[in-house]
Amino acid sequence: MGPLRDGTIGVLAHGYAWLPDKMRSTDGTTYRTRLLGRPVIALHGPEAVRFFYDERNVVRREALPGPVLDTLFGRGAVHTLDGEAHRARKALFLALLKDERGVGDLGAEVQRRWREAAESRHGERVVVFDEAADVLALAVCEWAGVPFAGPEVERLAHDCTAMVDGFATPGPRHVRARHARARQEKSMADLIASLREAPRRPSGEGATALEAVARHRDVDGTLLDPHTAAVELLNIVRPTIAIAWFATFAAHALHRWPHHRDLLRADARGVHARAFAHEVRRFYPFAPFVGGLAARDLTWRGERIPEHTMVLLDLYGQNHDPALWNNPYRFDPHRFTGAARRPENLVPQGGGDPDQGHRCPGEDITVTVLATLATELARLDYSVPDQDLTIPLSRVPTLPRSGFELDLA
Template identity: 70%
Template structure:
């Protein structure tokens, strides 16, 4: 029997423990094995969890781990959608992934989306100046939904955009939760897939609902897969949501950023300085490192494998520890200290900071929207630091047992003096 088999009670199922302990589950198991692999079962499937920089490259090598058929149905029916790029491997994945990468080519698409976010933030802040209590998480989700629809050329009514924001947050909030949260997530995805599939069908019939040529909407509507065929409207709607939903999900990071500024207000001053924009980007990176987002990612062993001299049978579920990686004292100096200066002198390496996965986004399964997340978050943390607001008493605890988590209150604030617009005298 190998050292891996001795790590825990052989093949005990950890599903209930994961649901109960959330982000702490895998790091605690890793500590029990001194950072070595953990063998268990999840939903009855044999599972091996890996940790460390060498595990990142191993996991994202398609010769080792494949994503097709790896994602469980409940995750597909809430977070990613059936037929999404996340479920593909090989040439099919590369062709579909290239569609997303083209939208962000040369950083122009990222910058344009960040500009939309800045504009919609300014418009919303003017409305907040009436002294009302604002739940930052909810308002930011709506700002992001408006921004990404404008950027992508998705023509929806104001009420439909509001519904889209609510539904996208429900998809993310309920993908890993049993019960009512999960049911809400399923209904939200089904509703938005139907709505966007209808828009796509109308666009293909030639009606003017697609916006200008070259928008993300147009790109998805007319995308041809590796077989040369247009993807069906339902799958196109899934992929359109895989542009919109992750953008709206940046609301989680904005709530965390507000939490950080409230807890460590000394970071506000360097964010407000116009002469050092690097600090906003470094702050965004540190928010993504410090606060919990995705606990791990998973795939299936493509064949019989060996990692650190341990055998992994074909079709075993392989997990890559993300949250534990971001808080490993062997990788990060004083990992539980919030310190953006870690990233002021250099950008993090591809497999160094992996809150949204690792590897090469052009060829692997790393999130292609990571650059969007960083740019949009850097844009908003600077504006948040410039905003004059009060923080009333509220529950700002962040429960690690909840996946995904956020400050319980959503971070409530009251604007006391909105910043003057750039056009003000």
């Protein structure tokens, strides 16, 4: 076999379509290339999910490139840890983001803020993406105990969406993302420092996310330094605000398949709303793939993977794999209302066990908030003006080009 060609330009040019296209050119389960000059093997399928999220096989430490840390996740984030260090830090997020009461409280706060915003904007044209980001910023600040208001919340919404928008591309978007992260890390570090200097609340009172991060002790028993604490607080706030991408896709789906508006309006128990949220996450593009490093010399289906090789897990391709999903390019929430789904099949935000591995602990938050926003959109009285609703797969992350405009009645 000759030297591998570098696929970096292909990733930048083709975005979400790059890896699925390459997979189809091979056996459909592996693809070898180079990215930024580094050897890479890409894997696909539920078995690959289990292989990838086994820490004996693939680790995250030193796997995330500097530009991604300096925009999306932050230096020292939980995403960069493995083993006991990862589990100790992950426990902080699991306690906050998988607590049923906490998830419900955030969903209720999002609903309240959305209704307030909709009531105040009667007769106006709004952009769903921008409105959703502002509502989510207001809600998560209230829920997390972050004492921002007015322009501070608007800046937070703008900065957090900039971090997500610019992590995967060179140029002005990336520069904006770096500046946004630096600005919000400083703000959050100042909050952490101020809270640590203040008297502690009486025992028995529920801790906010801000307090939990400020008081968290790592595996070595020490408090997080202010910068790392700020990074982890942002890793609660930023992904919540990033649900604006899914909210915009939900509006797009309701426009293309309007019968779901009636189904959501009649959905007293929320069954269709959660299925709708799952299908939005499966059908629409969010993360194209995730990566890690081979922890040792490995073999995957007869393929040798030397230690320290970059390993990619195909996400977008798996969520549209006809071997896993009947008619994968048909939007059909009913596929999630029947038998229990296998967690390694649906991987919009990665896979594996959220309690032990690197799977996003905020998926319950995402599904609850997205189901709430989809239902609120279905109940809203609006019209959709002419606009460009195409979703370019070459752009990561992508959106309808217009951000989805609505004329509120």
